Structures are given as structure tokens and as C-alpha cells.
Amino acid sequence: MIAQTTVDTVFETARVEEVIGDFVQLKRAGSNFKGLSPFSDERTPSFMVSPVKQIWKDFSTGKGGNAVAFLMEHEHFTYPEAIKYLAKKYNIEIEETQQTDLEKANTDLRESMYLVSEFAAKYFQDVLLNSEEGKAIGLTYFKERGFTNETIKKFSLGYSPETWDAFTKEALGKGYKMEFLESTGLTIPREDRPFDRFKGRVMFPIQSMSGRVLGFGGRILTNDKKAAKYLNSPESDIYHKSKVLYGIYQAKQAIAKQNNCFLVEGYTDVIQFHQAGIENVVASSGTALTPDQIRLINRLTKNITVLFDGDAAGLRASIRGIDLILEEGMNVKVCSFPDGEDPDSFAKKTSYDDLVRYLDENAKDFIQFKASLLMKEAQNDPVKKADLIRDMVTSISKIPDRIQREIYIQECARIMDISEQVLVSTLAQLVQKEITEIGKKQKQEQKAFEIVKNESAAESPKIDILYSLERKIIEILLLYGNKTELFEDVLLKTNEDGIVEMYTEKKEYKVVDRIYLSLQEDEVELSNEMFRNIFSDLVAYYNQVEHFSLESYLMRIPPDLAQEVTDIIMEDEQLVMHNWEGQNIFPKYKSDSISQYVSETILSLRWYLVGSIIEELKSSIQSDVNADNTELLMMIMDYSKLVNTFSQKLGRVMSRYH
Structure with a gap:
């Protein structure tokens, strides 16, 4: 521990x-x-x-x-x-x-898979750097690719021995269980003898954004035509290839700093770019680009530059992923390399300055790139050109932002030498078709929803006023408990003529003391168990420490209470999210008048509790109308006077601060 x-x-x-x-x-x-x-x-x-x-x-x-x-x-x-x-x-x-x-026994299964994967990554690198076979085969291959020792260690590159079960034996000997070797895909089970999935391959660990090893890619170095050139770990509880990008761990800070992400296809493309000095680059690892992978980049930047190999056939197939990027509302540029070159080979022989210059000068907006690429195929064929235009407009229709769509339509009209109105009309048809399909789907879902709605209409929950008021009390304690505020006590006294009058006294209290004393005075205990636990713990904590630290407080309470505490204290931040001030709307924050907020909440709670008592008394009278209910009626009258007092006090508090 x-x-x-x-x-x-x-x-x-x-x-x-x-x-x-x-x-x-x-x-x-x-x-x-x-x-x-x-x-x-x-x-x-x-x-x-x-x-x-x-x-x-x-x-x-x-x-x-x-x-x-x-x-x-x-x-x-x-x-x-x-x-x-x-x-x-x-x-x-x-x-x-x-x-x-x-x-030890309670260690999470997923954690065991992570530990096995991390052990494997260290094992493969140790074999690469320190064994005769690893240095002669694996290290020689990486050196031929131009990778330095520093780069090899940065990406934890390794080598899996040619022996059938070298890794499996080592892992079992270190105490790792066979079930986790199999569940991570590192070992393939067989009745007579399990064997290593990646035997005889150079290894590329695939890491999460935080650096945890999720799986592996392995490249074979022999000319065995029966074996796949690249082999990846199978899907598992920790590895989902559609949700992972190779190199994201090493690239995340550079992507955020540069506000752009270069997207390539292979492991060595990423590594070679890093070694060349360009670190904001990731790879889809040979798989078709997925929405989850795009969203991973979207968390770091809105800008993607897709880097393609020089061959035209590969380009035509690869640009399909651009539509997915556009659907996510991201900005896309495309850059291709000269014929016969890929990001790996080009970066290897190009200096940093020349590589940066090439990317800057050759990165085109996706619409320019797509038009120039497809126009070569269409040439003077009007039918192909019409198909190309539809293809272009289809891509533009994927863009969620209307202004951006219009700009691309104008650009497309210029490049394709066609009327802008024709493109707008085609775009409208595509959008309308999509809306119609969505509408059909929604109608089907609505029918199902209506059935559920009708069945549960009678059970629709009412707003729980008491819950809301008690939650407000916890909120006040968390945000302002240690603050000292000037409170106005509204008191009652009878004058010489026997008339009850209100008068006020002002006194400074710590907010936590004011709330605690108010609830003690009314002999009120919070009804919600979670709020009651937080309240007791908070009051005790305020009495133990001189300076309240929210971070320290969150450390000492159980996760379920910590989640509730976080939810409560972050509610006010939603005002900031909307940037109301930027729209000349100035919302009133609770911190602007803490004493008022405290007083309103306490009075509202008292009012609600007394109102509940009155309703209970009325129910008792109605349940037995023939009984002598004089005492109950007198109690209702007394409580009603109390409600009237609360009303006057609350009105005074509200008017004083508004």
C-alpha cells in the first residue's frame, strides 16, 4: 500500500x-x-x-x-x-x-492485464537491447530504419524471440498467470503447449493517452508469405483498436501546443516524424479511421492534417476518412508526398526545416485536395465530373457548421467552374434527404417512447422541495462555511399597546455557525441521509481546522459523498460556461450576497417544515370529522401565524438585498 x-x-x-x-x-x-x-x-x-x-x-x-x-x-x-x-x-x-x-487477492482483473502488458513491453525491450538474437535481428532492423537508441527507448520498441514460447515461459516464471497472458493475447492457448503470439517479430507497444500499455503491434522480419507482415493484439478488456491511436501518449502535449495533429497510417511514420523533430503526430495503426479515434484528437485540438503516401490508389481509398473528420466539426487539411514516398521515408531523408516547410507549403484544404485529386480521374468526362461534384457536395454536407458549409460551397464552385446555385441546390437535397431519414427514425422511436410515456405518466416524479433546500444548505457550507458575514436577525416584541412589532439586530457570524445554530434552534435534522452525513462531517471538520481546504476535505470522505460534493459546488460554474457577461447579461451570483442567500434558505426550510406540519394536522382532522378537533384547529392557527411571520421575514430579507 x-x-x-x-x-x-x-x-x-x-x-x-x-x-x-x-x-x-x-x-x-x-x-x-x-x-x-x-x-x-x-x-x-x-x-x-x-x-x-x-x-x-x-x-x-x-x-x-x-x-x-x-x-x-x-x-x-x-x-x-x-x-x-x-x-x-x-x-x-x-x-x-x-x-x-x-x-493482493482483490487486485482488479483489468489491472492484472495492464501489469502483464507492461511486463511484456519491458521484456521485449530487454531482449532487443541485451540479447544476442535481439541485437542481431531486431536492433539491426531498427537501426536500418534510422532509429536512434533514444528513439527506441522513447517508444519502448522491442523484439520477441523466434522461440515458440520464450516470452510465455519468462512471464510464468515471474509469477504472471496464464489467464492474463491469454486474455491480453500475448499467449495463444493450445492443448499440448501454449505459444507466443508475436514470436520472431519486432514489437511496437500501443499506449493509452496516459502511457499505459494496452496492446502490441508486431512486424515479422522474414519473408514468410503465410504469416501476416503486421500482427496486432486481439481486442480485450483493455485494448480496443478502434478507440486507440498509436503515439498519442508521446504526442499529446505537442498536439495541444501546436494546435494541430498530423495523422499518418503506420507505426514507423510516427516514430520517424518524432525523430525528425515533429512530435504532434499519431497513427491509426493501419485500421480505417473511426469516430472514436477522431474524438480522441478532438479533445486536444480542432485541427487535423492528414498525411498520405504518394501513390494515387492509396490516396483515393484513404480520403474516405475525411468525411468522418468533418462530421466531428473539425478542420481538415491534407498533404501528400511525392510518388514513391511515405511519411517515414520522406522524414528520414529530409531536414527538420525542410520538412516543416514542405508540410506548410503542401498542406491543402480538404476541398482543394479532393478536387485536384478527383479531377485527374474525371478529366473531360462530364459524367465522371458530375459524380465528382456530388462526391464533393456530400463531403460538404457532413460539416455541422452552416457558415463553414457556405464558404466551402463557394470554394467548390470556383474550383469546379460550376454555378454556386447548383451546388447549393444539391446540398439542400442531400441535407433534406438526411433530415427525412432522421425524421423517420425519430417517428419510430417516438412511437416506442409514447408507449413507455403513457405507461409511466402517472408515475412522473414531483419536485422534492425538501431535498432541494437541504442540498442548498450543504452547498452554502461547502462554498462559504468559513466566511464571516453580517446577518440581520428579525425579532418580534410586543409594544405598550400590546401590538406585536418587528425589530432587527445585526451581528457577525461565521456562516457554518449561523446555519448550525439555526437548525439547532428549530431542532431540525436533515431528512436526507447523505446530506445529514455530509452536514455532520462538515461541521466537525470546520471545528477541527483553521483554514478549510476543499481538496483536503474531498480526500477524507468516501467516493459517493465526494461525487455529491463535487456536483453541488460546481453548479454555479455553469453560469461561466455560458459567458453571459459577454452577451451583456449579468447574472446574480450567490457569492454577491451570502448572508441573504443563507437567510433565504433557512427561512424557506422553516416555512416548508411548518407547512408540512399544518398539512398533517389538516389530514388528521379530515380523517375523523366527528371528533373534537378544537386542539388541532388551535395548533393549525398557531402554525399559520408562524408561517405568516416567516413570510414577513422572508419578504424583508428579499427586499433588503434587492
Whole structure:
């Protein structure tokens, strides 16, 4: 187990905006940062990071928490893994205590698969660099590709021995279980003897955005025609090839910094570009580009430059992925290399300055590129040209932004020498067709929904006022509990004529004390168990510490309470997300008048509770109309006077601050 002193140091050192900034492109929004949700497919930012509070909130999914919670959600880390990741990021030495047998037994299955994969990556690199076979075959191949030792270590390149079960034997000898060797695809089971999937191949570990080894790509070096040139790990609980981009771990910071991502096809393309000095590059690893892979880039930048090999046949097949990129609302440029060249070979023989210049000068807007490519095929054939124009307009129809679509239509009309109106008409037909198809689908879904709606209409939930008021109390304690405010007590006294009058007294209270005393005075205990637990713990915590730290407080409470706490304190940040001030709309924030907000909430709670008592008394009278209900009626009258008092007090509080 990780020592508590290490955990404390990690929490004190880690900055949530820096941690999340490694995975999500964040932009300043007032005192906070905002970005696209890494947990959902969205085009409008709803992901908020608060450096002051050291927490984050994803308003699209409801998730939230501190830096550790983000890593656990986004990277599927266990709590210890997240702490270790942060310790490594901030160069904090990890102190560990002995793990018990029970704790070892409870290790997550996914974690076991990660551990096996990480062991395999280290094993393959050790074989490459230190064994005779590895140096003679694997290292020689990488050196021939022009890779330096530094590059080989940066990408953890390795070699799997030609022996049938060399890796499997080594892993079993180190205590790794066969079930995890098989579930990661590193070992192929067979009745007589299991064997290594990647035997005799140079190895390319495939890492997540946080650097965890998910799977492998292996290239065979012999001329065996029966064996595949490249072999990838099979799909598993930790490896989904459609959701992974090769090189994203090494490229993420450069992509965010350069605000552009170069997209290539193969492992060596990525590695050669890095070695040439261009690090904002990733690969789809030979698979067709998928929406999930595009969204992975979209978290870091809106700009993609697709790099293609020089052969025309490959170009024609590859540009299909551009439509997917456009559908995600991203900006696309395309750059191809001279005939016979690919990103790997071109970068290998080109200096950094010349490579940067070539990319700048030859990266074309997708519509220019697609037109120039397809026009060569169409030439003077009017039928082919018509098909080409439809193809172009189909791509433009994928763009969600209407202004961008119109600009591309104008550009397309100029390039293709055709009337803009014809293109607009064709685009309208395509869009209408898509709308019609969506409408049909929605009607089918609506029918199903109506059935469910009719069945459950009678069960539609009502707003729980008490829940909302108790939640507000927790919110106030979390945000402002340690603040000292001037409160106005509205009191009653009888004058000489026997008339009850109101008078006020002003007094300073800490907000936590004011709320605690108010609830004690009314002998009120919060009805919601979760809020009751948070309330008791918060009051005790405020009495224990001199300065309230939200981050420290989140560390001490269970995950379910921490999630609720995060949800509560980040609600106000939604005002910032909408940038109301930029539209000359100035919302009123609770922090502008804390004492008013506290007073309103306490009075509203009292009003609600007394109102509930009155309703119960009325129900008692109605249930037995023949009984002597004089006492109950007197109680209703007394409580009604109390409600009237609350009404006057609440009105005074409201008017005083408005």
C-alpha cells in the first residue's frame, strides 16, 4: 500500500488543471478553464475545471471530482494507480507499506492485464537491447530504419524471440498467470503447449493517452508469405483498436501546443516524424479511421492534417476518412508526398526545416485536395465530373457548421467552374434527404417512447422541495462555511399597546455557525441521509481546522459523498460556461450576497417544515370529522401565524438585498 504521507504530498502538489490539461484542451473562462467533455461526444464545451477549488465537473455526463477522480474515470485507474501516476508526473518519491494477502487477492482483473502488458513491453525491450538474437535481428532492423537508441527507448520498441514460447515461459516464471497472458493475447492457448503470439517479430507497444500499455503491434522480419507482415493484439478488456491511436501518449502535449495533429497510417511514420523533430503526430495503426479515434484528437485540438503516401490508389481509398473528420466539426487539411514516398521515408531523408516547410507549403484544404485529386480521374468526362461534384457536395454536407458549409460551397464552385446555385441546390437535397431519414427514425422511436410515456405518466416524479433546500444548505457550507458575514436577525416584541412589532439586530457570524445554530434552534435534522452525513462531517471538520481546504476535505470522505460534493459546488460554474457577461447579461451570483442567500434558505426550510406540519394536522382532522378537533384547529392557527411571520421575514430579507 502507498504510505499516507505520499498520498498527502501528491494531493498538495498536483494541480488539477495541469493533470487534465494532458488529456483535454482547456481554454481560460474567467477564473476557470473549459473544454470539450472527454466522456461524451459534444461540440459545445461543457467540461469545467476550477483551479481555485481544484476540482472539475463535466456537465454533459454529471461526472466530477478532483485530479485523482479524473484519472480514475478517464484512464480507468484504480486509486493507487492514479496516485502513482501523479507521483511520477510530479517527481514525488513513493513510500509503500506491505500489501496484505487480501489486498493482493482483490487486485482488479483489468489491472492484472495492464501489469502483464507492461511486463511484456519491458521484456521485449530487454531482449532487443541485451540479447544476442535481439541485437542481431531486431536492433539491426531498427537501426536500418534510422532509429536512434533514444528513439527506441522513447517508444519502448522491442523484439520477441523466434522461440515458440520464450516470452510465455519468462512471464510464468515471474509469477504472471496464464489467464492474463491469454486474455491480453500475448499467449495463444493450445492443448499440448501454449505459444507466443508475436514470436520472431519486432514489437511496437500501443499506449493509452496516459502511457499505459494496452496492446502490441508486431512486424515479422522474414519473408514468410503465410504469416501476416503486421500482427496486432486481439481486442480485450483493455485494448480496443478502434478507440486507440498509436503515439498519442508521446504526442499529446505537442498536439495541444501546436494546435494541430498530423495523422499518418503506420507505426514507423510516427516514430520517424518524432525523430525528425515533429512530435504532434499519431497513427491509426493501419485500421480505417473511426469516430472514436477522431474524438480522441478532438479533445486536444480542432485541427487535423492528414498525411498520405504518394501513390494515387492509396490516396483515393484513404480520403474516405475525411468525411468522418468533418462530421466531428473539425478542420481538415491534407498533404501528400511525392510518388514513391511515405511519411517515414520522406522524414528520414529530409531536414527538420525542410520538412516543416514542405508540410506548410503542401498542406491543402480538404476541398482543394479532393478536387485536384478527383479531377485527374474525371478529366473531360462530364459524367465522371458530375459524380465528382456530388462526391464533393456530400463531403460538404457532413460539416455541422452552416457558415463553414457556405464558404466551402463557394470554394467548390470556383474550383469546379460550376454555378454556386447548383451546388447549393444539391446540398439542400442531400441535407433534406438526411433530415427525412432522421425524421423517420425519430417517428419510430417516438412511437416506442409514447408507449413507455403513457405507461409511466402517472408515475412522473414531483419536485422534492425538501431535498432541494437541504442540498442548498450543504452547498452554502461547502462554498462559504468559513466566511464571516453580517446577518440581520428579525425579532418580534410586543409594544405598550400590546401590538406585536418587528425589530432587527445585526451581528457577525461565521456562516457554518449561523446555519448550525439555526437548525439547532428549530431542532431540525436533515431528512436526507447523505446530506445529514455530509452536514455532520462538515461541521466537525470546520471545528477541527483553521483554514478549510476543499481538496483536503474531498480526500477524507468516501467516493459517493465526494461525487455529491463535487456536483453541488460546481453548479454555479455553469453560469461561466455560458459567458453571459459577454452577451451583456449579468447574472446574480450567490457569492454577491451570502448572508441573504443563507437567510433565504433557512427561512424557506422553516416555512416548508411548518407547512408540512399544518398539512398533517389538516389530514388528521379530515380523517375523523366527528371528533373534537378544537386542539388541532388551535395548533393549525398557531402554525399559520408562524408561517405568516416567516413570510414577513422572508419578504424583508428579499427586499433588503434587492
